[in-house]
Amino acid sequence: MKKVSINDVASTSGVSRSTVSKVFNGYADVSPKTRKKVLKVADKLGYSPNAAARSLSSKTLRTVALVLNNINVTRGVTRPLEILKGVLTYFDQTDCEFVFYATDSKKQKEKSLRRFIQEHNISGLLIHGLDISEPYYEELKTINFPIVTIDMHFDNPNLGTVSVDDRKAAFDATTTLLDKGYRKLLCLNGSLSAQVTEERSEGFVKAYRQYVENAEDYILYADFDETTAYRIISQELKRGREFDGLFAASDLMAIGAMRALEDYGLRVPDDVGIIGFDDIILTSYTKPTLSTVRQDATDLGMMAAQLLDDVMLHKTGAHHRILPHSIIVRDSI
Amino acid sequence: MKKVSINDVASTSGVSRSTVSKVFNGYADVSPKTRKKVLKVADKLGYSPNAAARSLSSKTLRTVALVLNNINVTRGVTRPLEILKGVLTYFDQTDCEFVFYATDSKKQKEKSLRRFIQEHNISGLLIHGLDISEPYYEELKTINFPIVTIDMHFDNPNLGTVSVDDRKAAFDATTTLLDKGYRKLLCLNGSLSAQVTEERSEGFVKAYRQYVENAEDYILYADFDETTAYRIISQELKRGREFDGLFAASDLMAIGAMRALEDYGLRVPDDVGIIGFDDIILTSYTKPTLSTVRQDATDLGMMAAQLLDDVMLHKTGAHHRILPHSIIVRDSI
DNA sequence: CTGAAAGCGCTTACAG
DNA sequence: CTGAAAGCGCTTACAG
Numbered sequence: 017m018k019k020v021s022i023n024d025v026a027s028t029s030g031v032s033r034s035t036v037s038k039v040f041n042g043y044a045d046v047s048p049k050t051r052k053k054v055l056k057v058a059d060k061l062g063y064s065p066n067a068a069a070r071s072l073s074s075k076t077l078r079t080v081a082l083v084l085n086n087i088n089v090t091r092g093v094t095r096p097l098e099i100l101k102g103v104l105t106y107f108d109q110t111d112c113e114f115v116f117y118a119t120d121s122k123k124q125k126e127k128s129l130r131r132f133i134q135e136h137n138i139s140g141l142l143i144h145g146l147d148i149s150e151p152y153y154e155e156l157k158t159i160n161f162p163i164v165t166i167d168m169h170f171d172n173p174n175l176g177t178v179s180v181d182d183r184k185a186a187f188d189a190t191t192t193l194l195d196k197g198y199r200k201l202l203c204l205n206g207s208l209s210a211q212v213t214e215e216r217s218e219g220f221v222k223a224y225r226q227y228v229e230n231a232e233d234y235i236l237y238a239d240f241d242e243t244t245a246y247r248i249i250s251q252e253l254k255r256g257r258e259f260d261g262l263f264a265a266s267d268l269m270a271i272g273a274m275r276a277l278e279d280y281g282l283r284v285p286d287d288v289g290i291i292g293f294d295d296i297i298l299t300s301y302t303k304p305t306l307s308t309v310r311q312d313a314t315d316l317g318m319m320a321a322q323l324l325d326d327v328m329l330h331k332t333g334a335h336h337r338i339l340p341h342s343i344i345v346r347d348s349i
Numbered sequence: 350m351k352k353v354s355i356n357d358v359a360s361t362s363g364v365s366r367s368t369v370s371k372v373f374n375g376y377a378d379v380s381p382k383t384r385k386k387v388l389k390v391a392d393k394l395g396y397s398p399n400a401a402a403r404s405l406s407s408k409t410l411r412t413v414a415l416v417l418n419n420i421n422v423t424r425g426v427t428r429p430l431e432i433l434k435g436v437l438t439y440f441d442q443t444d445c446e447f448v449f450y451a452t453d454s455k456k457q458k459e460k461s462l463r464r465f466i467q468e469h470n471i472s473g474l475l476i477h478g479l480d481i482s483e484p485y486y487e488e489l490k491t492i493n494f495p496i497v498t499i500d501m502h503f504d505n506p507n508l509g510t511v512s513v514d515d516r517k518a519a520f521d522a523t524t525t526l527l528d529k530g531y532r533k534l535l536c537l538n539g540s541l542s543a544q545v546t547e548e549r550s551e552g553f554v555k556a557y558r559q560y561v562e563n564a565e566d567y568i569l570y571a572d573f574d575e576t577t578a579y580r581i582i583s584q585e586l587k588r589g590r591e592f593d594g595l596f597a598a599s600d601l602m603a604i605g606a607m608r609a610l611e612d613y614g615l616r617v618p619d620d621v622g623i624i625g626f627d628d629i630i631l632t633s634y635t636k637p638t639l640s641t642v643r644q645d646a647t648d649l650g651m652m653a654a655q656l657l658d659d660v661m662l663h664k665t666g667a668h669h670r671i672l673p674h675s676i677i678v679r680d681s682i
Numbered sequence: 683c684t685g686a687a688a689g690c691g692c693t694t695a696c697a698g
Numbered sequence: 699c700t701g702a703a704a705g706c707g708c709t710t711a712c713a714g
Contacts, residue, residue, distance in 0.1 A: 017463060017466065017467075017492075017493065017494055019467060019707095020467070021706090021707055021708085022707060022708060023707080031684075031685085032684065032685040032686075033685085033686095033707090033708080033709090034684070034685055034686080034687095034709080034710080035683090035684060035685070037708065037709055037710085038683095038684090038709090038710095041709080045683055045684085046683070046684085047683060047684090050683080050684085062461070062463055062464060062467070063464075063467075064460070064464035064465075064467050064468045065468065065707080065708070066405075066467065066468060066469075066470060066706090066707055066708065067401075067468045067469050067470075068400075068401040068402075068404040068405045068469075068470055068706085068707080068708085069401075069405055069690090069706075069707035069708035069709085070707085070708060070709075071401040071690090071708090072399075072401045072402055072405060072689095072690045072691065072692085072706090072707080072708070072709090073689075073690050073707075073708045073709040073710080074690085074708075074709055074710085075690090075709080075710080076709090077709090087430065087433070087434055087437075088427070088430050088431060088433075088434040088647075091427060091431075091630045093427075094421070094424060094426075094427055094430065096430060097420065097421050097427070097429060097430045098421060098424075100420070100421075100451070101420055101421045101451075104420075104451050108456075115448075116449040118433070118434075118437050123441075127397070128395070130350060130395055131395060131397035132397075133350065134350075134352060134353070134395070134396075134397050134399065135397045135398065135399060135400045136399075136400050136401070137399060137400075137401055159350075160350065161350055271634070297424045297631065298630065298631065298634050301604070301631050301634050301635055302634055303636050314421075352691095354690090354691055354692085355691060355692060356691080364700075364701085365700065365701040365702075366691090366692080366693090366701085366702095367693080367694080367700070367701055367702080367703095368699090368700060368701070370692070370693060370694085371693095371694095371700090374693080378699055378700085379699070379700085380699060380700090383699080383700085398691085398692070399690090399691055399692065401690085401691080401692085402690075402691035402692035402693085402706090403691085403692060403693075404692090404706090405690090405691080405692070405693090405705095405706045405707065405708085406691075406692045406693040406694080406705075406706050407692075407693055407694085407706085408693080408694080408706090409693090409694095410693090683714105684713105684714085685712105685713095685714090686712095686713090686714105687710100687711100687712090687713105688709105688710090688711090688712105689708100689709090689710090690707105690708085690709085691706105692705100692706085693704105693705090693706085694703100694704090694705090695703100695704095696701105696702095696703090696704105697700105697701095697702090697703105698699105698700085698701090698702105
């Protein structure tokens with residue numbers, strides 16, 4: 017496959033490079049006749065403008081990046097893929113170049129976000145999945161650049177954010193449990209290194225303190241993982257902890273807890289009602305099926321892309337956009 | 350954030366652009382002293398070579414692309430993400446630039462693979478998920494370029510391929526069913542528009558014809574999807590089709606079939622034994638848990654990346670590398 | 683409406 | 699060991 021450049025198109029259609037460029041960039045000051053000829057030749061030659069050259073020379077071409085941290089740590093969690101899908105769906109209808117970048121703690125140490133941005137001439141960036149202990153998290157606190165964070169917010173007024181209202185979502189989940197008549201609740205929250213964790217605690221407390229004094233005391237911290245949840249709940253049961261309703265901050269933890277309860281001889285939802293978070297696919301396949309808080313990750317991705325686009329075009333300042341959540345009631349409560 | 354270019358580094362460290370470039374490309378003919386100084390300045394300035402410029406000017410820089418078709422059509426299938434992970438894992442340890450490209454039928458019509466390759470100066474490409482009716486499938490038949498296809502093979506000797514041995518895998522799955530004593534089998538195969546389908550049919554037939562005359566007659570074609578599988582199996586049952594063992598060409602179909610059987614009043618594995626294909630996460634969560642053919646998609650991605658790298662470096666010609674599969678026996682047989 | 687020329691940020695022979 | 703210069707494939711004022 018030999019390369020065909022703008023020069024080839026120019027010479028074989030008998031016009032200058034400038035003109036070819038204008039045609040491909042939709043400038044109006046080209047005669048219809050010329051335009052047509054150029055397009056025809058380009059098509060015959062199989063010409064497509066080189067992205068690197070465009071990115072180098074153009075002042076207006078925008079390239080946006082989606083940075084995903086810790087991809088695929090857990091099988092069964094398709095969230096990153098869904099976010100990616102949403103982001104692509106949005107940017108496919110724009111003229112932006114799209115760059116995807118998967119990172120992790122190690123890579124973050126080697127290359128700062130600023131450098132990545134420079135390297136790829138990024139004009140706007142979406143980022144998801146950071147732990148509060150990671151380098152990029154630190155960097156985001158002070159950076160000034162068109163960035164939209166997904167599921168994380170910072171004090172930094174330069175950053176846009178998109179997420180569900182985690183406080184409200186946790187409040188709603190807890191309230192759902194209470195409405196069903198469960199009164200002795202437990203909240204199996206995620207890792208404190210995740211930003212959403214604290215907010216979910218607050219939501220739980222806000223709802224539950226209508227019934228108990230120190231609602232905080234009924235919160236356990238885990239790591240979003242099924243196995244850990246299984247271990248923790250098993251322990252609690254052995255220690256004699258009594259509860260009849262459980263709000264877990266991830267579906268995987270809810271599933272782990274469900275297994276622990278079963279193994280201990282308790283039944284869901286008769287002895288203990290459970291509600292999870294995320295609405296991953298597994299929730300429809302467990303027995304009993306799992307009630308949960310649904311947040312549509314594809315919508316979240318689209319929303320993030322939209323916000324970033326608005327920010328880049330100065331249609332709006334950076335701010336926090338909320339994705340609506342919903343409570344899905346299945347058989348576990 | 351103001352950009353810092355090679356010129357900035359050159360001038361503030363008092364050397365030429367050439368020298369800075371040499372430092373960053375690991376050339377040996379730079380004095381240790383100069384190298385150190387340049388690196389220090391670059392670090393202070395936050396300099397990182399611009400990828401577009403490098404890609405434009407360098408004759409040696411390799412950029413590889415992963416093209417994924419129809420990402421995320423089905424929730425719960427993490428395969429694309431796992432492949433991506435494997436590919437990244439491999440290329441992270443090389444000096445290749447990595448480009449990710451999500452496509453679909455519509456995009457394929459708009460931009461040929463050749464054009465994509467030109468646009469991004471690609472020197473090697475990985476591709477997954479094509480249907481035989483799609484434009485890129487057609488294009489791949491004749492293209493001559495370093496390409497490794499994942500889960501598809503072509504007569505085109507220029508292309509490398511990586512996959513499990515689908516014929517053998519289907520044979521092994523069927524044999525497993527037979528070994529467990531099931532004798533009246535049914536094969537619920539995927540769509541004929543997927544390439545693996547025919548091979549799996551062959552594997553099924555090869556194993557089953559030891560027991561029946563026209564093993565072909567016991568193959569049904571669906572589309573890998575749970576709902577369709579449910580519908581088809583329900584129909585067959587109503588029509589009076591009798592079988593005590595089912596090999597499904599995807600776990601999702603196996604699950605759909607399982608539900609159809611249950612709804613019809615049959616029990617798995619007592620009345621009908623089921624084995625699926627892929628080992629998606631759901632298999633461990635259904636009741637009964639699902640036996641299946643395991644293929645590790647992350648390994649597949651790594652293997653594909655490895656092969657592509659070898660081909661690009663002329664360490665080997667394009668050929669077919671087989672990923673080992675294994676039979677996972679769970680409660681459904 | 684068209685094209686010559688400068689420039690984007692690099693790399694790479696090549697001369698010294 | 700170092701640097702001047704050409705070139706990668708484009709875009710974009712600018713002159714005509």
